[in-house]
Amino acid sequence: WNCHRLLFSLPPGPRGSLISGIKSKLPKSEPWKTYAAWGAHYGGPILSFRIYNRLTFVLNHHTAVHELLERRAAIYSGRPVSWMFQVICGRANAVFNISGLHPRHKKYRRLLQSGLSAQAVKDYSDILEDEADILVRGLGEAPAQFEQHIRRNATAVIMKVAFGYTVSDGDDPFISIADQSSKISGWAMTPGRWLVDYFPILRFVPAWFPFAHFKRQGAEWRQILNSISDVPHNWVKAQMATGMNIPSFTSQLLRPGMSEEEENIVKWCAGALYAGAADTTVSAIISFIMLMALHPSVQERAQCEIDSILGRVPRLSDVYRLPYLLAVLKEVMRYAPVANLALPHQVTQADSYAEFRIPAGSSVIPNVWAILHDPELYPEPFTFNPERFVTVVDGDGNVRDDGSGAGERQRPSARPGQPDPNTYVWGFGRRRCPGIQFAEPALLLSMACILHAFVIAPHRSLEIR
Numbered sequence: 001w002n003c004h005r006l007l008f009s010l011p012p013g014p015r016g017s018l019i020s021g022i023k024s025k026l027p028k029s030e031p032w033k034t035y036a037a038w039g040a041h042y043g044g045p046i047l048s049f050r051i052y053n054r055l056t057f058v059l060n061h062h063t064a065v066h067e068l069l070e071r072r073a074a075i076y077s078g079r080p081v082s083w084m085f086q087v088i089c090g091r092a093n094a095v096f097n098i099s100g101l102h103p104r105h106k107k108y109r110r111l112l113q114s115g116l117s118a119q120a121v122k123d124y125s126d127i128l129e130d131e132a133d134i135l136v137r138g139l140g141e142a143p144a145q146f147e148q149h150i151r152r153n154a155t156a157v158i159m160k161v162a163f164g165y166t167v168s169d170g171d172d173p174f175i176s177i178a179d180q181s182s183k184i185s186g187w188a189m190t191p192g193r194w195l196v197d198y199f200p201i202l203r204f205v206p207a208w209f210p211f212a213h214f215k216r217q218g219a220e221w222r223q224i225l226n227s228i229s230d231v232p233h234n235w236v237k238a239q240m241a242t243g244m245n246i247p248s249f250t251s252q253l254l255r256p257g258m259s260e261e262e263e264n265i266v267k268w269c270a271g272a273l274y275a276g277a278a279d280t281t282v283s284a285i286i287s288f289i290m291l292m293a294l295h296p297s298v299q300e301r302a303q304c305e306i307d308s309i310l311g312r313v314p315r316l317s318d319v320y321r322l323p324y325l326l327a328v329l330k331e332v333m334r335y336a337p338v339a340n341l342a343l344p345h346q347v348t349q350a351d352s353y354a355e356f357r358i359p360a361g362s363s364v365i366p367n368v369w370a371i372l373h374d375p376e377l378y379p380e381p382f383t384f385n386p387e388r389f390v391t392v393v394d395g396d397g398n399v400r401d402d403g404s405g406a407g408e409r410q411r412p413s414a415r416p417g418q419p420d421p422n423t424y425v426w427g428f429g430r431r432r433c434p435g436i437q438f439a440e441p442a443l444l445l446s447m448a449c450i451l452h453a454f455v456i457a458p459h460r461s462l463e464i465r
């Protein structure tokens with residue numbers, strides 16, 4: 001009987017009230033820490049809880065992540081449906097939201113992978129280098145506003161890459177609409193805020209019903225979001241018509257006589273570039289700046305490496321010649337992950353793990369933060385120490401690859417022993433970030449240019465070197 005009961009039970013976790021489950025216990029901030037603490041309290045690599053009728057599984061351990069999100073990726077690559085955001089606000093076809101089973105998912109991934117491949121990134125090297133120079137100039141002129149300069153850099157790079165659009169220095173209209181879009185998306189996706197997310201039948205309530213505020217709000221947001229996605233796309237088309245366009249992800253994919261469906265796919269992919277790149281790169285560079293201010297000896301060593309190997313302003317083609325800088329990036333991403341919970345996946349078929357059942361349609365959240373701070377994988381996880389990932393250089397000065405890196409990469413990877421954080425920070429399986437090959441060299445270039453020009457010290461001051 002015990003076996004039978006166990007086979008059909010859910011993994012342990014907080015249970016909450018009969019109707020709303022743990023809605024009232026949902027952590028308001030840093031949920032990854034609460035999930036890790038729940039994991040330690042209830043035991044086991046996987047945790048489950050319910051909010052109304054929706055089940056969520058949190059994977060706190062690397063073994064569960066590998067087994068479910070990687071090995072069984074075929075059934076763990078969905079996205080949980082947010083009825084308010086995806087259906088009522090019309091964002092179901094967005095790259096981030098589309099089901100892994102939808103035929104468009106593969107088409108999106110193919111376009112993104114080719115548009116962000118290592119080769120494509122080389123074609124963007126002028127954009128990345130020019131913008132890195134502007135960043136350094138801005139930091140030199142007004143160091144206290146370092147966050148603004150970093151945000152401007154990330155936005156300017158991705159707007160140029162996606163649409164060939166040059167952002168203006170003051171209030172740029174494209175930036176304000178993009179900010180508006182991410183604010184609306186944040187409100188519409190807030191977990192627990194919209195009852196329709198848990199009781200989808202409510203979506204049929206007519207908008208004029210007294211308590212159907214969500215329908216009226218959703219209709220308004222839908223209109224704004226749709227027009228926002230059209231603005232940069234139509235701008236590229238207008239530029240192409242005049243022959244004035246700068247080559248970009250969008251212009252390279254648009255062809256005369258394309259079907260509406262094909263064009264729509266290009267539009268969603270280009271929109272995803274901005275959504276995927278803007279906040280993530282900003283967050284990584286800000287963490288880097290903070291950590292350099294707190295660890296002057298690490299900073300100095302990285303600067304010595306740049307000075308001795310390059311001895312000039314770093315360029316994109318140089319960044320993988322700086323193994324210590326790469327180790328610093330890996331440690332920044334491990335210590336302060338950009339996406340602590342990656343993005344939730346959905347299991348599309350009923351499954352089981354160990355003695356537990358995982359019903360179809362459940363949300364599955366990888367706790368990347370918990371894994372990257374697991375003392376079994378990373379001894380003294382709360383110590384910032386790039387040494388963990390310093391690669392071994394042989395007698396001829398070549399960086400020895402330990403074999404853990406993917407075949408396509410001709411770059412140094414982590415030293416055997418402590419796993420390469422790249423295995424976790426970019427997400428998993430068929431939803432793994434398609435922007436890695438773009439983001440990593442772009443981050444390294446910004447880091448190298450900043451360290452080449454400045455000493456970063458606490459109290460938000462930068463000194464000219």
Ligand code: HEM
Nearest residue numbers: 096272276277280338339342343426427428431433435439
């Ligand atoms: C520090 C930089 C970045 C980090 C840490 C990061 C991390 C992630 C993570 C964790 C996911 C979710 C993966 C999953 O669901 O398992 C993701 C998805 C995605 N990222 Fe990134 N990302 C970064 C930069 C970028 C850049 C520069 C781009 C594009 C130029 C990009 C485009 C995307 C897209 C389109 C998706 C959605 C993939 C899908 O749902 O199929 N990301 N990223």
